[in-house]
Amino acid sequence: MNIFKASDILHFEKYFFTDINKYARHFALVLLPSSVMNYQNNFLCSVITSKQEKYYSLKLLKTRYKCFHKDSYACFRRRDIQHINDLSNWNQPVGRLNKMDIKESFKIIKSVLYGAGDLYMMATIIREWKKIK
Amino acid sequence: MTKLENTILYLLTRAKERDKKNLSKFELFKLLYLLEAESYKFVGKSFFDNSISFVRYQNGPISMDVYKALNVLEKKYINIAEEKKQDYGFPRHCISLKKKLKKINLDESEKLFINSVVESYITLPMNKLKEIVYATEPMEEIIKEEKKNKVKFLKGEKLNFNCISLDEDVVDLIAA
Numbered sequence: 278m279n280i281f282k283a284s285d286i287l288h289f290e291k292y293f294f295t296d297i298n299k300y301a302r303h304f305a306l307v308l309l310p311s312s313v314m315n316y317q318n319n320f321l322c323s324v325i326t327s328k329q330e331k332y333y334s335l336k337l338l339k340t341r342y343k344c345f346h347k348d349s350y351a352c353f354r355r356r357d358i359q360h361i362n363d364l365s366n367w368n369q370p371v372g373r374l375n376k377m378d379i380k381e382s383f384k385i386i387k388s389v390l391y392g393a394g395d396l397y398m399m400a401t402i403i404r405e406w407k408k409i410k
Numbered sequence: 411m412t413k414l415e416n417t418i419l420y421l422l423t424r425a426k427e428r429d430k431k432n433l434s435k436f437e438l439f440k441l442l443y444l445l446e447a448e449s450y451k452f453v454g455k456s457f458f459d460n461s462i463s464f465v466r467y468q469n470g471p472i473s474m475d476v477y478k479a480l481n482v483l484e485k486k487y488i489n490i491a492e493e494k495k496q497d498y499g500f501p502r503h504c505i506s507l508k509k510k511l512k513k514i515n516l517d518e519s520e521k522l523f524i525n526s527v528v529e530s531y532i533t534l535p536m537n538k539l540k541e542i543v544y545a546t547e548p549m550e551e552i553i554k555e556e557k558k559n560k561v562k563f564l565k566g567e568k569l570n571f572n573c574i575s576l577d578e579d580v581v582d583l584i585a586a
Binding site: 312314315387390391395396397398407 | 427448449452453517518519520521522523525526527529577579580582583584
């Protein structure tokens with residue numbers, strides 16, 4: 278089993294957007310690691326983009342995370358299941374959130390999840406993020 | 411098939427994926443108990459929709475409902491055999507799947523929650539697992555009662571999951 282954890286930043290050659298059924302090159306933040314997914318080598322991720330999202334996003338400074346050329350945004354409203362084979366051939370993880378950003382992310386994740394209404398998904402993500410908080 | 415039966419089969423499947431070819435009855439009872447306790451802690455309700463109960467026994471919680479479910483599953487889905495494990499001096503009844511199952515009837519998010527709970531406890535030795543179970547609120551409550559009544563243990567007394575407090579982050583989320 279791979280060793281990536283919640284709060285790792287990964288780079289995907291093909292990030293799959295569940296809602297529009299399309300792939301694109303993207304950074305993403307691990308929300309749930311493979312160890313708890315229903316299929317081995319899958320992750321639950323939130324996409325990271327350089328385009329600012331107004332709600333439920335966290336600004337990740339390029340000065341803090343060397344993997345980014347621009348300040349970027351983890352978009353927590355979006356949650357997609359990715360496969361390890363779709364990672365790029367970069368050294369992974371390309372980054373990991375620092376303590377302060379983990380705390381901020383956790384706050385945003387909780388508020389997004391509350392609206393989503395899936396109790397056991399919410400419980401699982403909270404349980405896993407508490408381990409790294 | 412009941413939710414409990416599906417959950418037992420899923421736990422065995424997950425254990426196998428984590429290179430545990432079987433679970434002792436001791437482990438299975440403790441994992442099911444912890445799953446129920448964690449459901450009260452993180453979701454605020456029973457994982458099994460209050461369809462099962464656990465009672466106090468010598469080595470912690472047991473459930474007659476689980477025994478009944480195992481009897482049902484033994485005919486078609488599981489094997490129960492005595493086996494000696496490294497971390498215990500005597501043989502124990504161990505449960506394994508007869509064959510790989512194509513479909514287990516649980517919601518995907520319920521499976522994720524089980525995975526998260528299993529991942530926390532499945533590699534622990536039995537004494538550590540027992541220690542964690544004894545540190546849960548229903549067990550602490552009954553142990554307190556036993557001390558008050560000056561009895562060794564309140565055999566058969568139903569464990570009260572309603573005494574489990576919601577996780578502070580879940581409370582925070584609801585309050586926001």
